[in-house]
Amino acid sequence: xxxxxxxPQIVWRHEKRREEEILKAQERGEAVEDRGTxxxxxxGMMHQLNLVGGHIWSLCDGSRDVDGLIEALAEDFEVERExxxxxxxDFLADLEQRGWLSYV
Amino acid sequence: MSEAFTDLFSxxxxxxxxxxxRCNFVCAHCYSRFxxxxxxxxxxxxxxxxxxxxxxxxxxxxxxxxPLLRSDLFDIATYAGRQGLNxxxxxxxxxxxxxxxxxxxxxxxxxxxxxxxxHQAALxxxxxxxxxxxxxxxxxxxxxxAAGVKTTMSSVISRxxxxxxxxxxDLARNHGVTQIYLHNxxxxxxxxxxxxxxxxxxxEWRDFYVEALMVKEQVKDLAISFDDPVxxxxxxxxxxxxxxxxxxxxxxxxxxxxxxxxxxxxxxLVVGNILRDDFDEIxxxxxxxxxxxxxxAKGKCSGCAAxxxxxxxxxxxxxxxxxxxxxxxxHCWK
Numbered sequence: 001x002x003x004x005x006x007x008p009q010i011v012w013r014h015e016k017r018r019e020e021e022i023l024k025a026q027e028r029g030e031a032v033e034d035r036g037t038x039x040x041x042x043x044g045m046m047h048q049l050n051l052v053g054g055h056i057w058s059l060c061d062g063s064r065d066v067d068g069l070i071e072a073l074a075e076d077f078e079v080e081r082e083x084x085x086x087x088x089x090d091f092l093a094d095l096e097q098r099g100w101l102s103y104v
Numbered sequence: 105m106s107e108a109f110t111d112l113f114s115x116x117x118x119x120x121x122x123x124x125x126r127c128n129f130v131c132a133h134c135y136s137r138f139x140x141x142x143x144x145x146x147x148x149x150x151x152x153x154x155x156x157x158x159x160x161x162x163x164x165x166x167x168x169x170x171p172l173l174r175s176d177l178f179d180i181a182t183y184a185g186r187q188g189l190n191x192x193x194x195x196x197x198x199x200x201x202x203x204x205x206x207x208x209x210x211x212x213x214x215x216x217x218x219x220x221x222x223h224q225a226a227l228x229x230x231x232x233x234x235x236x237x238x239x240x241x242x243x244x245x246x247x248x249x250a251a252g253v254k255t256t257m258s259s260v261i262s263r264x265x266x267x268x269x270x271x272x273x274d275l276a277r278n279h280g281v282t283q284i285y286l287h288n289x290x291x292x293x294x295x296x297x298x299x300x301x302x303x304x305x306x307x308e309w310r311d312f313y314v315e316a317l318m319v320k321e322q323v324k325d326l327a328i329s330f331d332d333p334v335x336x337x338x339x340x341x342x343x344x345x346x347x348x349x350x351x352x353x354x355x356x357x358x359x360x361x362x363x364x365x366x367x368x369x370x371x372x373l374v375v376g377n378i379l380r381d382d383f384d385e386i387x388x389x390x391x392x393x394x395x396x397x398x399x400x401a402k403g404k405c406s407g408c409a410a411x412x413x414x415x416x417x418x419x420x421x422x423x424x425x426x427x428x429x430x431x432x433x434x435h436c437w438k
Contacts, residue, residue, distance in 0.1 A: 011162045011190060017114050036346075041117060041162065044283070044329065046346050046355075 001065035002103035004092055006057060010100060011041045014058060022051055042100070052077065056091055062104050066092065112397070115159040115387060118356040120369055123149070123177070124169040125361055129196050130233045133260050133294060133302060142362040144379075146176045150183055152363060152378050157187035159383055166193035167369065169361070172204060178211040185212035194219060194258055197244030198237060205247035217256040217285070218244050223271035227264050245279040256283045262302040266312045270319065277326055286316060288332040288435065290370045291424040306437035314340055334417035334433050337410030349415025353396040367396055370420035395429055402430045408438060 006012070019037040026032045036048025038057050049057050055076065059069050070088055074081065095101035125139040144152070156164065164184060171177055171193045181191045193208075194217040200208075208216055218241050222228040225238035232238075248255045257276045259265065265272065269286060276284045288309075291299045304312065313330070317340045320328040333349045335341050347354050352368035359365060363379045365386060366372060375393055376386035387393070396419055401411045416422065417433025425434045 013114075013117075013160050013162060015114055017112075039113070039117075043327070046117070048346060 001067065003062050003065050004060040004069065004095075004101055005062035005104045006060045007100050007102065012057070013039050014054065015039060019051070019054070026051070040100070052087070053091060056088060057095075060092075060095075060101055112388070113355070115161050115383070116355055116357045117161070118163040118165060119156060119161055119359055120165050120167055120356060121359040122168050122361055122369060123166055123171055123174050123180070126173050127168060127170045127196075128173065128198055128234075129170070129237065130294075133231070133262060133289065133298065139293070139360075141360065144361065144363060146179060148363065148379060149176070149180050152359070153180070153184045153187050153189065155378055155383060156184075157189060161189065163190045163192070166191070168194075170196060170199070172199040178207045181208075181211040181213055190214045192216065192256075195244070196232065196234075196237065197241035198234070200240075200244035200247060202247050202250070205244070205251035205253060208248070209251040209253045213253055215254040215256050215282075216248050217258045218248075219258045219260075220272065220275065221259050221262070222265050223268065223275045231262075231264055242275070242279060245281060249280040255279070255281050256285060257281045258285045258287060260287045260289060261304075261312060262289050263304060264302070266304055266308060269312070269316060273319070273323065273326060273328070281326065283327040283329060285329045285331065288330070288334075288418065290418075291421055291434070296424055304435075306435055309334070309435045310338070310437040313338055317341060332418060332435075333414050334435050336413040337408075337436070337438055348413055349399065349417070350396065350419045352419060353393040367393060368420055371423055373423075392429075399430050402428070403432045404436070404438065405432045410438060 015037055018035070022032045022035050022037060025035070033050055035050060036054070037051050038049040038054030040047045040049065055073060056069065059072055064072065066088065070085055073088065074084060077084065092101065124143050125141065166177070172195055174180070184191050191213055192215045193213060197218045200218070220228060220238065220241050221231045228238040228241070229235050245255050245257070257272070259269070259272050261269065273284060289299070289303050291303065313332070313335050316328070316330070317338065336345070336348070352371065357365055357367060358369045359378060363377045364374045365376050365378055366374055373392050375390040399415050399419070401408065401416065405411045405416050416430060417436050419429050421433050421435060422431045423429050
């Protein structure tokens with residue numbers, strides 16, 4: 001099975017402090033979809049990935065296939081399996097289309 | 105990005121690093137020509153690199169002063185690259201011959217920017233107060249390209265070039281430059297001294313940016329970058345920046361040759377020293393940095409609809425001209 005791998009040319013950083021604040025906000029019932037936990041710097045432009053997107057990005061290190069990635073995510077996010085699978089596949093397709101990810 | 109304090113990044117993305125205030129030029133707009141002070145040795149520079157790597161700062165950009173006057177520049181860059189930092193620099197190009205270009209390539213520079221302020225040699229030389237500097241700068245771009253180093257070009261927009269910036273784009277293209285920075289004029293150092301002669305009026309800045317934004321939309325073979333927050337008040341400005349206003353103190357900081365940290369090279373307010381002080385304490389709790397991150401609208405900014413996007417424009421310029429970080433940017437045309 002092919003394994004997703006982040007584009008190694010992309011500079012990125014996991015913002016742990018922000019993530020902690022976002023998790024607290026999520027527990028309070030606030031909307032956190034637009035708040036970034038991972039920032040990417042691509043061609044001088046800054047992009048951010050939210051909690052779920054950042055988690056997927058962090059897992060795309062070429063060591064696991066998509067099913068393995070979904071397994072890893074399922075441990076951390078309480079969401080219907082079908083919905084999770086669809087979201088992950090859509091997100092990976094978007095990253096691939098942007099050239100931010102490939103398969104090895 | 106929310107501007108809430110809790111959303112602050114864990115560290116800047118870029119440190120603009122003045123390794124030395126020494127320079128072989130005396131440019132008419134230079135922010136640092138009157139500066140002097142202690143310069144750190146290589147061991148202390150490496151200690152700073154270690155701090156930046158630990159804080160996961162991804163980019164450092166050496167400026168100056170002229171970075172190539174530091175004999176240990178290549179060693180420093182090599183070390184920083186090994187620590188995971190992406191290293192770039194800006195130079196006037198005078199000392200950048202073929203050997204230097206190959207050394208820059210070998211020491212891992214991701215890109216090197218050369219400052220060129222006019223497509224006309226005589227104008228550039230006059231602005232830089234150095235006969236022959238245009239020819240050497242252009243040749244430096246060619247040496248870098250031959251050595252396989254990505255090049256950028258930096259042009260400070262002023263009275264000598266604001267109506268002919270398209271010629272600067274052509275010059276960049278002709279020498280394989282991938283990105284050109286059209287820097288706004290800062291009123292610091294000699295720039296403050298010469299601002300009456302060199303700076304544009306607010307209306308001229310507006311006209312320049314309207315035209316430059318139009319050109320940026322049209323040009324596909326060269327990246328054109330501006331770093332001026334005042335531009336955000338123009339309807340033609342369509343970038344959805346994640347950070348509003350000046351990026352200084354939010355996305356970037358500046359290091360002086362002795363390790364002192366300032367919000368940017370144009371703001372002479374020292375917020376701490378990277379070797380002596382705890383970096384997190386500076387980053388999260390500096391009163392100056394926090395004031396820059398939470399600017400209140402003053403003067404004509406009060407009630408201005410654009411304030412939410414420009415946050416008063418360039419903080420450095422406001423401070424230099426008015427002595428107050430929160431005053432409106434003197435370049436603002438509104």
